[in-house]
Amino acid sequence: MRVMVAEDDAALSLFLKKALELEGHTVRVVADGASAVEGIQEDMPDLLVLDLGLPQMDGVDVLRALHDRVASMSILILTGRSELSEKIECLNLGADDYLLKPFSMYELLARCKAIGRRRMGASAGVLQCAGLRMDRIQRTVSFQEEMLEFTSKEFTLLEYLLLQKGRTVSRRELMENVWQMSPDAGTNVVDVYVNYLRRKLGAVGAVGLVQTMRGEGYGIAAKDKGNSLRFNTVPAAAGFHTALEVA
């Protein structure tokens, strides 16, 4: 998931970032409420980990400011206070869950996972194409019942391509959304990883699943009504989050 951590305690925000990254999430950190609102309006995360005691705008004010957007993302509240009224207010304003400090890293990660599961729903948790089946919750991939092993980055790349099935995805878009790197970084990492994917898929017979569109990028073709594989010419989606939402 793409996660925003809004926490003003520098040491704690660093730990939260590290822990969430260990789980494979992409994390950005902000240290005050105004920056959280601004950042979310520019680019909405899948999950907001929101401390209530933020400077400038506290967590409850952030929830109020985002009232029209809270339904589109998951929100996990962190707080050092245990008032019941505060807890109820946050949940009524759209928060999904609540963690009282101090809490264990493992509890945080488990709650994030549970939130992600609830958000995605069971159907969106599975992506399929031409015999390939990806379970995004269990993080497993199989081709015609044969299990495949992927590294975390390979999995994310394949997931992104499956979410964008039927559309050509440019290298720039993959650099930004899978690697969170500038598209001008001057690296051939996308081509290298597409080759890794093809090699592993090819080894189980899934040859030609990831196609190259010369001068445009890569893609996984979707089946049309006549059951033949095709690519759409739809414009690029706004990002990974949009893809997750429509999945």
Next chain:
Amino acid sequence: MNQMELTMNDTALEELEDAIHSLSQPMTALLFAVEMAALRTTPEQLQDALNTARTECRRAVSELERVRDAAARLHAGGAR
């Protein structure tokens, strides 16, 4: 208890709540530091994790002093 004493008590209670809240920050960071240290493998990484844990311990001790002060003020009826 007169109005002035009640106000002093409320203030002392708020200070205690603030101090507890402040203490929860380094306590969480410390817990994370220790849990992450368990995932480290090299002596350098472990040393680094211990240093971080020590820093958070010191921060917690300092915040604990605030809790003690606030509790003492509350006990004394909010008087400074």
